[in-house]
Amino acid sequence: MANRKQMQEKSMYASLDMDGDGVVSDPELAASAALEAAEKMDAQRRMAWVAMGSMIVFTFAVFLPIFPDARIKALSDLFGLFYIGQAGVVGSYMGMTAYMAKGK
Secondary structure, eight states, rough: OOOOOOOOOOOOTTGGGGGOSSSSOHHHHHHHHHHHHHHHHHHHHHHHHHHHHHHHHHHHHSSTTTOHHHHHHHHHHHHHHHHHHHHHHHHHHHHHHHHHHHOO
């Protein structure tokens, strides 16, 4: 059998050792990378939903009668930047999701 490298005591990679044998194997590293990728995709999905939801809530808030017309006119440039930024987040998420699905 080949010489196998054992982990040091209290190694930062000890959490990757799923079977507890003291060795982090290639399948354990692959499983860890797949879990990290799934967590990243979940975070990106949540970010896109929050961006989309904030645009909807913001739109409804602007049309409520509690804001004076002068204030809305003064902030109109900022509103446009807000929508562009949030739509960029949503569009990037959708585009990358479609791109990654095409590669499978």
